[in-house]
Amino acid sequence: MLERLESLRTDALQRVAAATNVDALRALEKEFLGKEGVISEVLAAIPTLPAEERRDTGRGANELKAALLEAIGVRKSELDEALVAALRDSGGFDPTLPPAAPERGGLHPVTQVRREVEAIFASMGYEVLDGPEVELDYYNFQALNVPFDHPSRELQDTFYCDDKHTVVMRTQTSPVQIRAMERLSPPFRVIAPGRVFRNEEQDATHEHTFHQVEGLVVGEDVQVGHLTWTLRRLLNELFGRELEVRLRPGYFPFVEPGFEFDVRCPFCEEGCRVCSNSTWIEFCGCGMVQPCVLEAGFEGRDDVDVGSLTGFAFGFGLDRLVMMRFGIDDIRNLMGGDLRFLEQFPC
Numbered sequence: 001m002l003e004r005l006e007s008l009r010t011d012a013l014q015r016v017a018a019a020t021n022v023d024a025l026r027a028l029e030k031e032f033l034g035k036e037g038v039i040s041e042v043l044a045a046i047p048t049l050p051a052e053e054r055r056d057t058g059r060g061a062n063e064l065k066a067a068l069l070e071a072i073g074v075r076k077s078e079l080d081e082a083l084v085a086a087l088r089d090s091g092g093f094d095p096t097l098p099p100a101a102p103e104r105g106g107l108h109p110v111t112q113v114r115r116e117v118e119a120i121f122a123s124m125g126y127e128v129l130d131g132p133e134v135e136l137d138y139y140n141f142q143a144l145n146v147p148f149d150h151p152s153r154e155l156q157d158t159f160y161c162d163d164k165h166t167v168v169m170r171t172q173t174s175p176v177q178i179r180a181m182e183r184l185s186p187p188f189r190v191i192a193p194g195r196v197f198r199n200e201e202q203d204a205t206h207e208h209t210f211h212q213v214e215g216l217v218v219g220e221d222v223q224v225g226h227l228t229w230t231l232r233r234l235l236n237e238l239f240g241r242e243l244e245v246r247l248r249p250g251y252f253p254f255v256e257p258g259f260e261f262d263v264r265c266p267f268c269e270e271g272c273r274v275c276s277n278s279t280w281i282e283f284c285g286c287g288m289v290q291p292c293v294l295e296a297g298f299e300g301r302d303d304v305d306v307g308s309l310t311g312f313a314f315g316f317g318l319d320r321l322v323m324m325r326f327g328i329d330d331i332r333n334l335m336g337g338d339l340r341f342l343e344q345f346p347c
């Protein structure tokens with residue numbers, strides 16, 4: 001067997017050195033080192049050999065394996081180098097060409113519009129805040145003056161995280177209002193964009209996971225006029241022109257007075273799919289912050305004179321803005337994770 005190994009070695013090394021291309025090398029590798037290759041055969045035969053030959057045969061086979069692997073590697077680099085040299089000499093090779101561009105990911109359309117909104121508010125002196133998506137009932141409801149029997153607490157709307165209902169998936173970004181008041185000293189202006197969750201039937205305009213942008217301004221002498229100016233400014237920036245707006249009374253437990261803020265449909269004059277043929281689009285809920293919400297938010301703060309403060313708050317859906325911006329007609333596309341959809345909105 002040892003002589004067999006010796007002749008295998010001579011034969012294999014000669015043929016590797018003589019190989020003229022990578023395919024030939026691959027074939028040799030398979031022939032000698034493959035699962036059913038010659039060396040495997042030798043190793044498999046060891047138990048049938050006389051006892052005194054077994055050790056040397058095993059060692060010899062393994063040495064041959066290592067020597068062959070190395071020889072194949074060396075020959076492969078030689079062949080690769082020769083290939084590049086040939087290409088270079090043939091004149092069709094331009095070493096100054098940039099490499100193929102790596103495939104790059106892009107920003108999700110919701111991220112694109114969120115950043116646009118953040119930039120607009122930053123230009124008005126707003127700070128951008130974040131808040132937890134898994135939230136205490138206290139912040140999501142109680143501190144926002146949502147009584148225990150309010151319909152938004154019903155199980156069909158809220159994903160509760162525990163049996164006692166003290167932890168919820170936040171149903172709105174409004175809890176960040178309270179968190180902002182706890183942390184900041186008035187006067188301040190903040191927005192808080194983020195994901196919110198509702199236990200809803202899904203259809204083209206409803207998702208269990210969607211996005212809102214909350215706004216909160218607190219200071220002395222903050223008035224409704226500041227609120228409407230701010231929202232108009234936002235819409236002007238987003239749509240590039242002055243759009244008609246209107247305020248209607250609206251009920252949200254944490255604002256008083258509360259409003260629905262509508263904007264004239266930027267896409268039509270007589271009614272279209274986007275505005276459900278009404279020429280108006282419900283843009284957001286808003287209003288003046290309830291005094292009891294200010295009390296809750298600034299509770300225990302010696303540095304804050306709550307009685308001297310007023311504020312406004314608003315909250316709008318980011319997904320609809322994204323859908324309007326990109327002409328998307330089904331909200332389920334946004335969180336669906338289908339790359340064929342997402343790749344249509346490169347940035």
Ligand code: PHE
Binds near residue numbers: 171173174284313315
């Ligand atoms: N959080 C409210 C909602 O989800 C919107 C809102 C925010 C209303 C702030 C008034 C003030 O519907």
